[in-house]
Amino acid sequence: MSANSEGSTKAIFYALGANGGIAVAKFAAAIFTSSGAMLAEAIHSTADCINQIFLLVGIKEAKRAPDASHPMGYGRVVYFWAMMVALLLFFLGGAFSVMEGVERLKHAEPLKNPMVALTVLGISVVLEAFSLYGAMVEIRKISAGKNFFQWFRETRQSELMVVAGEDIAALAGLAVAFIAVVLSVVTGNPVWDAVGSIIVGCLLMAIAFFIIREVKAMITGESAAPEVNEAIRAHITNHPQVDHVINLITLQWGEQLMIAVQAKMRPQGSDKALVAAINEVEAGIQSQWPQVKWCFFEPDTDRTDD
Known part of the structure; x- marks a missing residue:
């Protein structure tokens, strides 16, 4: 409990x-x-x-x-x-x-x-x-x-x-x-x-x-409390493997929390390195906020980069 x-x-x-x-x-x-x-x-x-x-x-x-x-x-x-x-x-x-x-x-x-x-x-x-x-x-x-x-x-x-x-x-x-x-x-x-x-x-x-x-x-369907929402965004933004956050959605699910992240990652040497970087970001989030039960992470680029 x-x-x-x-x-x-x-x-x-x-x-x-x-x-x-x-x-x-x-x-x-x-x-x-x-x-x-x-x-x-x-x-x-x-x-x-x-x-x-x-x-x-x-x-x-x-x-x-x-x-x-x-x-x-x-x-x-x-x-x-x-x-x-x-x-x-x-x-x-x-x-x-x-x-x-x-x-x-x-x-x-x-x-x-x-x-x-x-x-x-x-x-x-x-x-x-x-x-x-x-x-x-x-x-x-x-x-x-x-x-x-x-x-x-x-x-x-x-x-x-x-x-x-x-x-x-x-x-x-x-x-x-x-x-x-x-x-x-x-x-x-x-x-x-x-x-x-x-x-x-x-x-x-x-x-x-x-x-x-x-x-x-x-x-x-409400997002996490405002201060939690902002803290999670800041945590992801400040991660060394993340260039910047494009979009962040949080959804309160009773006591638990679901988040969906769309972020531009810093250049990685391979697809395996990219996956490892994303897993590192997710692990950091769930370590600091144990109530985050689900974390969906989408690496993306800004439209201006296309």
Whole structure:
């Protein structure tokens, strides 16, 4: 297992443990308090647990060996499971919360035992913060000094991106639910609780949208992260056997990377010497970037040389 995969798996287990305990507590609190916002949060936490299981399935399936039908392996299957998670977060987490809030607006009921709800929400904040902290620790290991938003836009690790997005959505949703319950208690108006449920749902759908957009780009086919792309180009260009790079294509394939190089080589004494020079360049690339699973190298000339 690579370091990146191990970090993602750790973050997923942090989130799964936290959300499992939170979901049980929230459902109990929702029953005791008749809080729509609390019920929405409980369903959201349950959806998160399912999401983390999906991500673990994706990571395991991505490790399958290549076969005749999938000669390049199953690495990109993690993007499919990440998309499933995002859709589940959107519909089961977000849309259901909005519908529950609308229903509570139509049939508002006073809260029962609001202190139970507030206590559970407070504990949930601590557990979700722990989960988010675990994800951020893993992100900092691989972000190369980028801020979170830049990393989120440029990362090719769909599973870690999804976990971080879920945790941020969960913390923001908990804050909204806490405020909604407090306002319902202070004003004696249960409408605030329903409004809180609707806001939580809209928040979840908004974050799910951003995750879907990023995962869609990965499924379509993205290059390696910009800094990796440039580093590989510089490495090839600076090789003593290479005159210059004509074209370089990189394609992220789950954790692995495929590259296609078109380069003008320096003059070689024979075809065997040319092959040896190309093999040397490829070996150097795969030594420095072990995630490069496939390297297709085409020696060529500039059109002006023809």
